[in-house]
Amino acid sequence: MTGIAYKGGPRLKPDSGTVDTKGVAIGCGISNSNEDERAANVDASSHTSKSLGDSYYNDMAAVPGDAGGFTVPKVATMNFAQLHGHVVQKTDFYERFECNLRSRPLAS
Amino acid sequence: MFYFLRGGYADVFIGKDRTNGEMVAIKRLKRFNSAYPGISEQAVMKEVAIIDFLGKKSSAKYLLRLIGAWELVTPSGRKTVAIVTNLAAGGDLFESIAAMGHGYNEKSAARLFKEACEGVKALHSCGLLHRDLKPENLLLSSKADDAHVIVADFGLAEFTGMPMRRVVGTLSY
Numbered sequence: 001m002t003g004i005a006y007k008g009g010p011r012l013k014p015d016s017g018t019v020d021t022k023g024v025a026i027g028c029g030i031s032n033s034n035e036d037e038r039a040a041n042v043d044a045s046s047h048t049s050k051s052l053g054d055s056y057y058n059d060m061a062a063v064p065g066d067a068g069g070f071t072v073p074k075v076a077t078m079n080f081a082q083l084h085g086h087v088v089q090k091t092d093f094y095e096r097f098e099c100n101l102r103s104r105p106l107a108s
Numbered sequence: 109m110f111y112f113l114r115g116g117y118a119d120v121f122i123g124k125d126r127t128n129g130e131m132v133a134i135k136r137l138k139r140f141n142s143a144y145p146g147i148s149e150q151a152v153m154k155e156v157a158i159i160d161f162l163g164k165k166s167s168a169k170y171l172l173r174l175i176g177a178w179e180l181v182t183p184s185g186r187k188t189v190a191i192v193t194n195l196a197a198g199g200d201l202f203e204s205i206a207a208m209g210h211g212y213n214e215k216s217a218a219r220l221f222k223e224a225c226e227g228v229k230a231l232h233s234c235g236l237l238h239r240d241l242k243p244e245n246l247l248l249s250s251k252a253d254d255a256h257v258i259v260a261d262f263g264l265a266e267f268t269g270m271p272m273r274r275v276v277g278t279l280s281y
Binding site for chain 2: 071072076078080084086087088089091095096099100102107
């Protein structure tokens with residue numbers, strides 16, 4: 001097809017302006033891009049586990065720095081531990097889903 | 109038959125949600141260390157959180173839907189994470205266009221474009237910018253002719269209001 005040259009073509013990395021030649025991950029829609037720009041000028045350390053739950057979606061956090069005046073959902077400024085603690089469930093995966101993760105994966 | 113994630117950092121399986129019988133895509137991360145998170149772990153968690161956020165803020169059917177993320181122990185005893193989303197069994201729009209050879213007719217193209225715009229509109233209404241829109245990131249819900257578009261891959265997405273000073277996207281576009 002003309003005009004669409006590269007399937008999974010190189011992606012510009014936000015941190016360096018260089019090109020990620022590994023291509024783009026899609027399918028179930030989650031990529032492996034190394035986005036670290038989000039961390040710039042954002043201090044997520046002030047958020048504690050108390051801010052999780054409903055406030056995870058509804059509360060707003062101010063963005064410091066020269067973009068001062070903007071507010072974003074707290075999820076935008078959370079650190080890894082906070083995100084992991086909220087998003088990753090500890091309940092039994094196999095009780096919920098019928099699948100065979102020991103089988104050969106359909107894609108890697 | 110199905111189209112799945114590529115990139116080498118996860119194994120992808122099809123599963124069935126016992127609660128409703130829905131077929132789902134299960135992505136088991138190959139390398140995930142929550143004790144010593146690196147950039148990739150953080151990026152994955154942020155993206156999962158963004159999809160989760162979208163699901164809570166929008167009911168648009170044109171956005172990828174996170175069913176959840178679960179802690180898993182692999183057969184070798186290592187802890188990892190499985191990310192479960194709805195299944196886009198039709199693959200992506202790029203492959204669909206390429207497979208057709210002659211491309212979509214005007215009516216179908218208009219419908220798909222409208223659906224993509226609806227997805228992007230829902231994304232923007234949640235205060236998010238995708239920043240990597242392209243046919244590869246527009247999935248199709250099924251192989252049927254009336255399959256609808258699902259906007260996916262939020263690896264470069266960012267909230268409006270957050271610092272965005274660098275150029276991001278896909279070079280070939």
